[in-house]
Amino acid sequence: MTPSATTAITRLDDASLAALVGKPALENLKRRTRGGQSGLKGLRFEHLFGAHRIARLIQKLNESGTDAVVEWQSDGFVDDFVVRRDEQSSFKGYQLKNAQHVSWTAGTPSIETDFALQWKVSQAEGYSNVRLRLVCSNPELATALAGSVPASLSAYSRAFFFPHGPPLLEMLEAHTWMAEDFAFLSKHAAPTRVDIGQVACVLMGAWDGLSPRARVSEVWSKARDMSPTLLRSMRTDEDARRQLIGPFREVLDGLPDFEYVIVRGFLKWTAMSGSTAGVLSYDCFSDRFRDLQQHIVRLQPKSFEDIEGALA
Amino acid sequence: MRTFTVFASGEAREQLAILVDQNASASAYQDAMTSLGRQLATQVVAKIPSIKLSTVCVACTVEDADYLARGLLEGLTETGVDAARLKLVCFWNERVRRFNGDAHDSFDVAPIIKQYREEVDISNAVVVVVKSIISGACVVKTNLATLIDQVLPQRVVVAAPVMLAGADGRLAAEFPSSTAGRFEYFTFAIDTDRDQDDNVIPGIGGSVYKRLGFEDKSSYVPELVKQRRRGLAHA
Numbered sequence: 001m002t003p004s005a006t007t008a009i010t011r012l013d014d015a016s017l018a019a020l021v022g023k024p025a026l027e028n029l030k031r032r033t034r035g036g037q038s039g040l041k042g043l044r045f046e047h048l049f050g051a052h053r054i055a056r057l058i059q060k061l062n063e064s065g066t067d068a069v070v071e072w073q074s075d076g077f078v079d080d081f082v083v084r085r086d087e088q089s090s091f092k093g094y095q096l097k098n099a100q101h102v103s104w105t106a107g108t109p110s111i112e113t114d115f116a117l118q119w120k121v122s123q124a125e126g127y128s129n130v131r132l133r134l135v136c137s138n139p140e141l142a143t144a145l146a147g148s149v150p151a152s153l154s155a156y157s158r159a160f161f162f163p164h165g166p167p168l169l170e171m172l173e174a175h176t177w178m179a180e181d182f183a184f185l186s187k188h189a190a191p192t193r194v195d196i197g198q199v200a201c202v203l204m205g206a207w208d209g210l211s212p213r214a215r216v217s218e219v220w221s222k223a224r225d226m227s228p229t230l231l232r233s234m235r236t237d238e239d240a241r242r243q244l245i246g247p248f249r250e251v252l253d254g255l256p257d258f259e260y261v262i263v264r265g266f267l268k269w270t271a272m273s274g275s276t277a278g279v280l281s282y283d284c285f286s287d288r289f290r291d292l293q294q295h296i297v298r299l300q301p302k303s304f305e306d307i308e309g310a311l312a
Numbered sequence: 313m314r315t316f317t318v319f320a321s322g323e324a325r326e327q328l329a330i331l332v333d334q335n336a337s338a339s340a341y342q343d344a345m346t347s348l349g350r351q352l353a354t355q356v357v358a359k360i361p362s363i364k365l366s367t368v369c370v371a372c373t374v375e376d377a378d379y380l381a382r383g384l385l386e387g388l389t390e391t392g393v394d395a396a397r398l399k400l401v402c403f404w405n406e407r408v409r410r411f412n413g414d415a416h417d418s419f420d421v422a423p424i425i426k427q428y429r430e431e432v433d434i435s436n437a438v439v440v441v442v443k444s445i446i447s448g449a450c451v452v453k454t455n456l457a458t459l460i461d462q463v464l465p466q467r468v469v470v471a472a473p474v475m476l477a478g479a480d481g482r483l484a485a486e487f488p489s490s491t492a493g494r495f496e497y498f499t500f501a502i503d504t505d506r507d508q509d510d511n512v513i514p515g516i517g518g519s520v521y522k523r524l525g526f527e528d529k530s531s532y533v534p535e536l537v538k539q540r541r542r543g544l545a546h547a
Contacts, residue, residue, distance in 0.1 A: 167487055169488070192457075192458055193461055195423075198423055201419045208419070227406075227408040229406050250365070251472075262392035275428060275429060275430060276426070276429075276541070279425065281423075311534065
């Protein structure tokens with residue numbers, strides 16, 4: 001057994017697993033996990049689902065400070081995506097099904113069997129709050145599965161729909177709940193669908209780079225490192241405004257036909273009767289922003305055109 | 313391998329040859345791009361004569377503004393499009409690549425960091441997106457989707473001197489079919505190969521930034537934008 005560093009959660013080794021679920025189930029699990037080692041690349045359903053869960057978890061991290069570990073194919077019976085909060089003894093496992101025919105009971109082993117085994121293993125590992133989810137990309141099928149959860153699993157299992165197939169922009173238009181979850185992370189207060197899609201892409205890229213296991217905070221950091229220009233700061237705008245030095249503010253305030261505002265940690269500007277606009281590609285807490293302030297103060301510009309090139 | 317399209321006149325082929333000539337100077341390269349923009353305009357007007365009566369919104373990236381897009385705008389006015397009905401949108405894009413060094417570009421994004429946009433009612437306009445080369449279609453997708461985020465234009469023209477084979481399909485795949493069905497493509501040459509740096513071969517002779525002589529495209533303000541903005545201020 002491998003004890004967790006922080007809590008009473010203990011990952012079971014093979015001998016303990018065999019004793020718990022039986023040797024045939026363990027061998028079946030080993031076969032499946034070997035098949036799942038090909039990584040995330042190219043698996044858009046899994047990518048988007050993972051990125052969307054992570055987007056929600058980042059929001060939770062921001063609101064409550066609660067971090068979590070996310071895993072892809074974590075050697076479990078329900079492991080397409082896993083969220084562990086060992087400190088809270090919480091385990092949430094998702095099984096993703098991108099198929100037209102899915103049943104709780106068909107197949108060997110059935111999803112019902114996998115869910116029951118996962119619950120057993122997670123309980124034995126020390127998780128007191130175990131929740132398992134069957135995620136289906138067919139909306140009608142997802143509804144049917146949600147309404148037919150086997151009684152033996154119903155205390156900890158649910159089924160729900162998550163889309164797959166159409167272009168990302170179309171999905172974001174059709175499923176506003178998804179768009180809103182990604183939009184929260186955009187540097188734009190009112191992001192377009194393109195902006196939102198780019199947030200999703202960067203999260204998918206960051207998760208792909210860190211998978212199969214990472215803390216949510218690590219995925220967020222990597223995503224922001226990959227693209228400082230897309231993702232918001234989690235610090236307050238008041239805090240961001242405090243980063244603006246007096247002489248810099250004076251210069252900007254004195255420019256004719258130029259307006260600026262701080263949004264989600266970024267300086268957003270509009271000039272020349274609104275014809276030219278942008279949001280800086282780095283936030284107000286960055287070294288680049290500090291350098292920009294010094295540059296513009298030195299420049300002592302008299303018009304927007306004098307600083308236009310620097311606003312990038 | 314390169315295949316010329318039905319739009320590729322002898323003159324267009326000559327200009328494409330200048331682009332791929334590594335000994336061509338920056339100014340020769342710029343002139344060739346301008347000429348190709350003008351020829352794209354000629355082909356667009358010939359194929360869509362009704363464009364002469366339409367409001368036309370030309371969308372370009374900063375690096376293409378002063379040459380390819382300028383040529384296109386000039387070509388449109390020379391072939392009968394009312395200059396007052398020609399509107400320009402110029403985007404400054406960054407590139408974020410997730411899979412550097414391999415062929416997977418699923419997570420490539422091209423966020424817009426600033427834009428110059430003349431007032432235009434997109435729903436009553438023909439949108440012409442022009443780019444020096446379209447390969448992964450990431451930048452074109454971003455800029456086009458930003459323009460038509462809320463409304464669909466009458467027609468969407470996607471114009472580029474060179475496209476990588478399959479670029480039209482890659483672009484269309486990013487949009488709902490009802491939107492992608494409006495796209496009309498104009499190009500002179502379709503190439504099938506890329507080198508190890510992901511440049512299309514022969515394409516436009518490598519990185520358009522280097523060939524045009526750009527040092528920092530994000531700080532560059534095109535003369536075209538400056539001129540048109542001055543014109544608007546005095547209108």
